[in-house]
Amino acid sequence: MASINYATREINCKLVYYGPGLCGKTTNLQFLHQHLNRGRRGEMVSLATPGERTLYFDFLPVEMAEINGFKVKFGLYTVPGQVLYNATRKLVLRGADGVVFVADSQWDVMQENLDSWQNLQDNLAGYNVHLEDLPYIFQYNKRDLTDIAPVWYMEYLLNARGVPYTEAVALDGRGVFSTLNILCRFVIRDLVHRFETGAF
Template identity: 60%
Template sequence: MSFINYLSREINCKIVYYGPGLCGKTTNLQFIYNKTNPEAKGKMISLATETERTLFFDFLPLALGEIRGFKTRFHLYTVPGQVFYDASRKLILKGVDGVVFVADSQIARMEANLESLENLRTNLAEQGYSLDKLPYVIQYNKRDMPSIAPVEELRAMLNPGNVPDFEAVAVSGGGVFDTLKAIAKLVLTELKRSGG
């Protein structure tokens, strides 16, 4: 649910990075944080365990520029990927305007990808959303790893709806901004379509 402030002339939107444990959601946000001008970003918050696994969420506020005199601000969130944090994941989806599903390209993680995608659908449905109607993109991450599935295979398995998808290596940043731009654009287009 975006927030339009006529007084400060701001449009605020919420984007959630979803995906299985260790697929690189936090790494996406860290790369964006490191490569963004200080004036365009706020502090990045990570609520993580002592072993740096996301416990509740990561949060990064980002300003992307102005449209017709309105500043566009995006709040990026990640969810904890580990299966047993499902209650927390549901909470973070509340009020979401757009979803990035980060898939782990490694063959060994195919089942985890499918399980997480199914979990995303279920949790969105519980909040009254449908993944088919939300602005939604997919990122095939970890393309630099040795035992990875071909993109066509990942696409057939995870992207039957043919939404925009991107290959990425989030640790070095490849594909990270392409993914972000695509989802931001879809969110703004949806706001325009639905009349805000």
């Protein structure tokens, strides 16, 4: 849940990159960290194993824009994709204002995509949050590989609500910024709406 600091006129939002193991969540954050203006991002915190697998989470604070005189800051988090770390995933997901579901486009991991997608919904349900109420988008990553499913098939598998999606190659940065920008737009809309309706 976003927090508003009236004294400093700041709004802090939490965005979570979710998805199966090795789908490119951390790569997204690493690219953002390397290519964002230094003035608009903080240092990236990454707790990973020697094998570059996320152990707990990655965190990257970024600053976006001013809206109605309030500075909007986003905390970008990733979850560990490995099946075992569900308690950690659930903990990181707590209070999220938006979610990017990073799906691996390779045919061989399509089942892992589905499992992780179901896991996301289960974990959100644990906090009594429904995807009807939480802005989220899909990022179909690794589009540069050869043995990948067509986007329309992944849409058929995952995107039952027709939410926005992006095609990405996180390693090269393709689609990384557009993913973040699209989600931020929806998160801000949702934030403003909740503020106006008194649901905040």
